[in-house]
Amino acid sequence: MNGLWLENNQLHLRTDLPTPEPSSGEALVKVLQAGICNTDLELIRGYYPYQGVIGHEFVGVVEQGPSHLINKRVVGEINAACGHCHFCRQGVPTHCENRTVLGIMNRNGAFADYLTLPVENLHQVPDNVSTDVATFTEPLAAALEIQQQISVDSHQRVLVVGDGKLGQLVSQTLALTGCDLLVIGRHQEKLTHLAKRGIKIGLVDAVRDRSFDIAVECTGNPEGFEIARRSLRSRGILVLKSTYAGKLTLDVSSLVVDEITVIGSRCGPFSPALELLAQRKVDVQPLIQGRYPLADGLKAFEHAQKKGVLKILLSVTDSVLSD
């Protein structure tokens, strides 16, 4: 089969990959469409030493697996868990100590004709959710993880730093809480998507220091972190949604004096994400800025790496092009 293969920080289009064989408890999924995420770009930059097919945001059709899923469209949680470690026993498979992670760690990913995942990781896509929209389930779930970790309510002033792919989804999910939300970025046209949904927006200098209860950092760059940190009043919460290619240098004393909480936030719950998409409470269509067949995957990555570009999709199986 075909797939985008990462090796030594170089991405290659390979046509000689064996179609994966599902292990016991796994399904074989024919990939319809996949989305390029910042983590994919970070992997190419060497954020984590991964070798294999990359890609973890996808919609596919089950070809081998339990009968109720055969020929159904599915999305999939990316952490494949062992089922018996400390975290699995506590019902937290996303932190399984022996996990493999689709397209990120020891498991070939979604930028290929086929992938395999444990059946329990798969969620059927509701009929009224298009394949385009469903491709955003994984990043939308990651955005919802914030609300699994901290409570956000209408009394709180919340800042989202970053108007990129993740910032867009985080902002829309936080807006649903009724909190007093401001989203800042550097790109007026990207902020406009949010303004159209009634979300308060501003350019980077719109932030007053020490005035927010919660700040969500969605840029993955040190300036974004700094803005988020400065925006917080005492006892504020800084949510880190982005990975960073390098290390960050911080004034840790100020975290102590102001009793700031910094909380890392990663993968989130798929069911509520699919529900929000089915109810059309989150609008992902404006985020799609390019669409390439898998055979043009390297071009797709060139496009995705350009500054200011939102979501680039890889259409893997032809049928999806008419979606």
Next chain:
Amino acid sequence: MNGLWLENNQLHLRTDLPTPEPSSGEALVKVLQAGICNTDLELIRGYYPYQGVIGHEFVGVVEQGPSHLINKRVVGEINAACGHCHFCRQGVPTHCENRTVLGIMNRNGAFADYLTLPVENLHQVPDNVSTDVATFTEPLAAALEIQQQISVDSHQRVLVVGDGKLGQLVSQTLALTGCDLLVIGRHQEKLTHLAKRGIKIGLVDAVRDRSFDIAVECTGNPEGFEIARRSLRSRGILVLKSTYAGKLTLDVSSLVVDEITVIGSRCGPFSPALELLAQRKVDVQPLIQGRYPLADGLKAFEHAQKKGVLKILLSVTDSVLSD
């Protein structure tokens, strides 16, 4: 009056200071004894640009104030709050946006014959608590702040990094929760104080990576931070109890991937601290390693700055020497 005055990172013994005059709502306190804290040492190193009398851990006797406190021994909360800002209205005076802080920010401190504080900051010392012991109320309250911020129970594996002044108090308070506690440090004789109380101790290399639920960093140095970070399993909590003279460089991505919570922790509640001291549930006597009259304050600081030294006391009023 006499006092230890900090100016341009230089400490001076001054004998020409005016005795402070209490403002409305404040009491005049004659200082009996005061303790040198790491924050005092950091202030001299330039952690925060303060000019004035330093010192914030003290026991004194009220000379002017409400009649029920006159001639009583008191300890005092160090943050003097405005009473009307966002945090004061929420009942969090320790984060008052307009606060002054005894011996740290815009308020002369305790290494002097007299100090003033708002009456509401003062707590009478129970008769069965000696002045030596009561001098530890402020740092003990700071140790207890951890349990105001996070819940600690017997199911959790907790690591304290650091066997210094703060680490000793943090360890003793955490041990009272029944948690599975390990304290690590570099000084066998300091760790022995804790081992005598039945607390599990180890040298720095005793820590297995990714095995603790909570790690409390009490060293204020980057190595301590690194050990605390590495000790945490996913979703662990890293409590920062120490201020750092410089900035720290960290792998922020790993905080995201492991969904670690980092929480700064500063001043804590005085009443439960006094109660623990009155009930003798925390033993502070072994921490006292030196005692100097105020006139020898500079020598006291020289002693306190030596590596591995625990608490150095300044005896300000003679009577306390026979305590």
